[in-house]
Amino acid sequence: MPVWMFVLVAGFVVLVVLAAVASTSGAASRAMTETFEGEVVRRYSKQHTLTTGMRTDYWLDVRTDDGEVLSVTLPGQVCARYEVGDRIVKRAGERWPSTPDGP
Incomplete structure (x- = not known):
């Protein structure tokens, strides 16, 4: 060559x-x-079969104070912190949303 x-x-x-x-x-x-503030309206996960094994993806659907519904992808441990009806805040500079009172 x-x-x-x-x-x-x-x-x-x-x-x-x-x-x-x-x-x-x-x-x-x-x-x-990204920044938003709102209420969790849905929490769900989906498993995918890969050639290397299983992978689970986790999401929260959040209705923002502006009325928009956002789907937020999170690690399983972070997603497990929240239930439907919880109020969450995503601030600029933070990787994951938190409750208005703290993490």
Whole structure:
């Protein structure tokens, strides 16, 4: 294989890896800046079968004070803290929502 072909392929691989890292970090930074306050209207989970085993995803549906319903993806331990009817607050700079009184 000519050297220029190797450089072209290697450059493409590096570009794909950088794009993947940038898209993942963007989602995390958006989650950190998101803010809302509202009431939990639904808590649910869904199991997925993967080639490496089972994975469970957890969500809270929150009706915000503005009337919008948001689906928030959370780790299982965080999701288990809340029940339907609980009031929660998501502040900028915090990764997960909390109760108005604290974590």
